[in-house]
Amino acid sequence: MKPDPEAIVNECFPNVEAKIARAGGSMLCGWQLWEWPHVLVEAEFHAVWLSPEGEMVDITPKPHGETRILFVPDERRRYDGMVVDNVRMPLRDDQVIRHFIRVSEAIVRVMNRGERASQYGHVSVPAHEIEPLLQVQNLLGQSLGLGLxxxxxxxxxxxxKYKRCHGRRLELMFGL
Ligand SMILES: [Zn+2]
Structure with a gap:
């Protein structure tokens, strides 16, 4: 990793495009892997910069200042301007984790409905569409943080119990 002084946190695609315009090279897409121990693994669609010498450099600063990431190149994937959701895999069989994943996917769908799909950075979404989902995600995230x-x-x-309370409500909400 070598965060570029002009690069913006999390905005890997515009960052790499700007870097290519300044310094040449090309874009390599792939998956950046994050692990939430005992909870889930999340693969995030990500671009790094391939320098003219062929060196693979992640120029995008991380939200929490991480200095190392696990990046798996994926030659079949190209960046086409559309948002690609993360792929989330549970690390154990538990309804709280499954629901956290489902609600996280629902949030990304709402954030990227229609023309929002091609907007990076800040998108405005009506509060009534997104707030209930964020509240549920927050409750589940806290529960998982506490090991529940x-x-x-x-x-x-x-x-x-969770499975008889919010668990049951969410099963209905997600139509399981
Ligand atoms: Zn409850």
């Missing part, structure tokens, strides 16, 4: 599983008491403090 589907047979543990639901974080909403209803007193019921």
């Amino acid at each position: 599983r589907d047979h543990d008491p639901c974080l909403c403090r209803s007193g019921g």
